[in-house]
Amino acid sequence: GQNIDQPTEMTATEGAIVQINCTYQTSGFNGLFWYQQHAGEAPTFLSYNVLDGLEEKGRFSSFLSRSKGYSYPLLKELQMKDSASYLCAVLDSNYQLIWGAGTKLIIKP
């Protein structure tokens, strides 16, 4: 079966760095996405990784290891507005997105 695991909830402090882990087991792999979803809103695209390694984009980086079936986004200099759910999704061999349940990130002052 296909499975994506991420922690249900995490807490971090404003100004700090946080890493949200995602492990996956899917039928085929055509890339991994991270989405951000604020409460009551639609998910919005954050990143796409298809090759191993770290991709940096300002305060936000995303890492992928295909051999380990593992990814994480790295959020630096956390701001209160970063409080949201972070959704991990894998594009499988049929180019369908398989979604994790999401990690609720709580930022404290």
Added chain:
Amino acid sequence: IAGITQAPTSQILAAGRRMTLRCTQDMRHNAMYWYRQDLGLGLRLIHYSNTAGTTGKGEVPDGYSVSRANTDDFPLTLASAVPSQTSVYFCASSDSGTGNGYTFGSGTRLTVV
């Protein structure tokens, strides 16, 4: 402004009634999707369409039907609503087979009583 429009934003529906959720995109994306999102369960795919004229079943298709008469529109119909269909429904679209990700509509909050 390019994007996806969903209607209605929210709806309270009596059990047994028929309801169609509307979804329209103006990005000329070939693929469209309907998801439901329930607390603790994440996004679950109901139905999808890879191109106009074709549709497919997702993870939780029972009780729902879709049609894709043209590229822009992808309505979702609940033939006879039940309380377990209370959820937030998101429509999304993508250029299938690319890494551009999905663009989501703003969602429809449906309560079946």
